[in-house]
Amino acid sequence: MAAPRRMVIIGGDATGMSAASRARRLKGPDELEITAFERSSFASYSACGIPYWVGGVVDGPEALIARTPEEHRARDIDLRLRTEVTAIETGRQRVRVRDLDHPGPGAERWVGYDDLVIATGARPLRPEIPGIDAQGVYGVQTLDDGRALAESLGERAEGVRAVVVGAGYIGVEMAEALRRRGCHVTVVERDEQPMSTLDPDMGRLVHETMGEFGIETVTGAEVTEVRTGDDGRVRAVCTKDGEYPADLVVLGLGVRPETTLAREAGLPLGSSGGLLTDLAMRVRGREDIWAGGDCVEVLDLVSGRSRHVALGTHANKHGQVIGTNVGGGYATFPGVVGTAVSKICELEIARTGLLEAEARAAGLQFVTVTTESTSRSGYYPGARSMTVKMLAERRTGRLLGVQIVGREGAGKRVDVAAVALTAGMTVERMTSLDLGYAPPFSPVWDPVLVAARRAAAEVSRDLRGR
C-alpha cells in the first residue's frame, strides 16, 4: 500500500479546520494524513463572538469553540496548538515549525507536505504611535486577546472609561459590549462618520443613534498618542484636537491579511497584501498550495476586482472548498458581493455590493435613492423604521449595492439584495420579486422593493435626461 498523502495546515481556525474536517470526510487516515499547526492556545473558534463574550452576552471562551482539539484528534486530525510555522520551503515541500511551549534547541523541526493549506488569518492594524503597546491597550483578534480584555474588566467594569479606536464593525461591536458592561464609552474615528463600510450619509444615521445608546462618538479625529502614567498604564487617548481619558483602550481599526510567511516564500500577493488564488482556492501558479480565509483576496463579483474581506462566513466556505479539492472532489468559491451585517445596541447595520466610492473606483456610473420604510405593516406592533439606500447602474439599471440602517428586522433584509446582485438583476426586475408578506413580517411592499421601485424610476428618469 502506498504511503498516505500529507496535508499540512498552517492556522487552526475556521478555514484550516473546516478544510481538515471536510478532507477527512472524503479520505480516511490510510489515504490522507492531516496535520494542523496553530500558534495560539485555541483552534476552531468564533472570533466574531469576542465582542459578545466581553459584553457578558455569552460565556467565553468555551462557548465560542466550535470543536475541541480532542474532537479533531478523535477524527485523526493531528492538531498542534501553541506551535508556530516559521517558514515555508516550497521547493522542498516542507514547513519549519516551532514548539512555543518548549523553546530552546530542538524546538524547531521541518515537516514535509504534499498539500499545504495556508490559513494564517489576519492581524489587527496597530497605528505606530507612542504608547500603543502600553498596559491597558487591547486588540480583539484572537481568543487570547478576548481573554485578556475580559479578565481586565473582571467585576469592576461599571464606570470604567473605555476608548475604542476605530468605528468600523469591530469598533461598534466593542462599543456596544463595553457599554453593556457599564463602561463610559468613547469611540474615536478618523473618518467624518462612523462605519466607513457605509456611504457617509448612511454612516451619519449610525452616528446620530450611537448618542442615544450613551456612546460618545468623536469623528474626524486621528489618534496621535496613547498617553500613559508613571505606572506604564493607559491614561488617555490623544488626538490633534483633544484628549480622551481612558482606563482601557480597545483597538478596532480593522485587519490586514497575515501573509508574512507567504511573502517570504515568494507566493503571489495582491494589492491589499492578501494571497491570490484561483477559483478552487489554489494559490496562483502552485499545484500543491491552497489558501483561504482572512489571508486571501477574493473576487468581488460586482466590481470585477480582487479585494480583501475578513469574515468568518467566507473563511468557512473557503475551508469547505479546499477540503473538498484536497480530498479528491471538486468545488470552487466564485467570489463575494460584499455583504456584511452588524449591530450596535438596537441598531442594525447592513450592506451588500458597492458603496458610491467603490462603484466610482470601478468605473461605474450610477443613480442612488434613499427610502424610508418599516419592518412590518405600519399598523402591526413592533413595526420599526429603516432606511434603505440603493445604487443602480445608469442605462442598464443593474443593481450595484444596498445599504440598510434600522432597528429590529432591518439587517438581514440585505440578503435579498445579495442574491439579486449575485444573479445580476436589474432594479426593475427586483420590483416584482415575490418576497414573503404578512403583517408581522413586512409591509405589503417590502422595504427592499420600495427602494427598488424608486431606483427603477430614477434609472428611467436618468435615461430620459430628466
Next chain:
Amino acid sequence: MAAPRRMVIIGGDATGMSAASRARRLKGPDELEITAFERSSFASYSACGIPYWVGGVVDGPEALIARTPEEHRARDIDLRLRTEVTAIETGRQRVRVRDLDHPGPGAERWVGYDDLVIATGARPLRPEIPGIDAQGVYGVQTLDDGRALAESLGERAEGVRAVVVGAGYIGVEMAEALRRRGCHVTVVERDEQPMSTLDPDMGRLVHETMGEFGIETVTGAEVTEVRTGDDGRVRAVCTKDGEYPADLVVLGLGVRPETTLAREAGLPLGSSGGLLTDLAMRVRGREDIWAGGDCVEVLDLVSGRSRHVALGTHANKHGQVIGTNVGGGYATFPGVVGTAVSKICELEIARTGLLEAEARAAGLQFVTVTTESTSRSGYYPGARSMTVKMLAERRTGRLLGVQIVGREGAGKRVDVAAVALTAGMTVERMTSLDLGYAPPFSPVWDPVLVAARRAAAEVSRDLRGR
C-alpha cells in the same frame, strides 16, 4: 381639448386603488377621469390585518385603512362605496352599477369606460352543509366580516369556545387571534396535517407546536354540519367522527376568485376560475380590460403553469402595473414563485417554490433534504432552531422549493430562496451565496445555506446512482 379618457374600476381595494393612484400620478384629471366602485363600506384596506384586529393586536378598522375615501377624492379619484357593479357589457364598453344604500327604482345606471379594471377579489369558500349560515358563523374576508366578528367577541371573549374550520394561513392566523383573546380554540382540518400549503412532513411540525400554544387541532376531519340551538345560534361543529362544542365558528377554508361578473361577460377564465391576463395584466384578448389581485391567475415561474394566489402583496403589484399601463407607461408582472409566510403564536411558517406534490404535478423529478439549524450563532442568546426543507431538480440541481418552520427569525429567510428561484439558481450555486453573517443574525452557515449544501450533495449522490 379632447374629453378625458374614462378609467372605471370594479373593486376599491388593493389592486383597484393602487391602479387608480398610480394612473393619477401619471395623468391629471384633464386627461383621465377615474371612477372606482366598491360594494362594501371600506376601500384601500388591509384584509390581511383582520386576524390582528380580532386578536386585539391592532385597533381596527381604522388602522387597517391605508387611505381614506376622502384622500382618494382629494386626488380626483371618484371612489363610490356601497356601490355594486352588477354587469359588464364589453361590446358597449359600459358597466351597470347599483347604489346599495338607495335601493328601488333609479338605483341602477350604466357607466361607460375606455379602460376597465376588474379587481373584484376573492370570496371565501363556504361548504354547503346544514347550519353554515347560522348566527355565530363568521368569514374573515372583508372589514365588514372583521367587524362582525370583533363585535361579537366584544368584551366577553375569555372562555368562549371557538372552532376554526380549516388550518391554512387564514385558519391558523385566526386560531392565534382567538387564543390571544382567551377563547378555547379548536381547529378542524380535512387534511392529515394543518398547513396544506406545506408538505405533510413539515405540516406535522406545525401540528405538534399548535398544542403547545393551547390550540386543539383535529385533522383528517371533514365538517358535515354546523349544529344550531333553538335560538338559531351555533352550538357545535360536527364531523363524521365527532362533535366540537362551539359558541362561534370561523371559516378559514381559503378563497376562490370572485369572477361571476367576468364569467357572465364572457371573459376568459383559468381552471381555478381566475381571470387570465397577459403579462401587462390586460385580460387576454381584450385591449381595454385589465384585471389583477385575488380575481386573476398568475404565472408560476417555477412550474410554468398558471395558478391562483390570493395575497395582498401581489394585488398591490398588479395595481401598480395596471395603473402604469393605463397611465400611458409600460410595466409587467412577470409572475410569482409561490412565496408565503405566516405565523401562529411564536411559530413562523414559510414556503416558496413548489411542494413535492406540486413539483410532481408539473412533471419534475427532484431530490429533497430536511435540515435543522438555528436563527443565530448557537452561542448567541435567542438562537432558535428551525427546520428547512429544500427541493432540487434531479440532474440539473435547480432549486425548486423551500419550506421553513421555526421560531423568531425563521420566516423571512424564505426570501433568499425566493430570489434564487427567480434567478433560476442551482443549489450548488446557492452554497456560496454571500449572505449577511454576524452572531446575532445568523450562524456562520446560514440555515438556507446549510440546506443548499445538503441538497447539492444529494443531487450529486443521485447523479452517481447512489
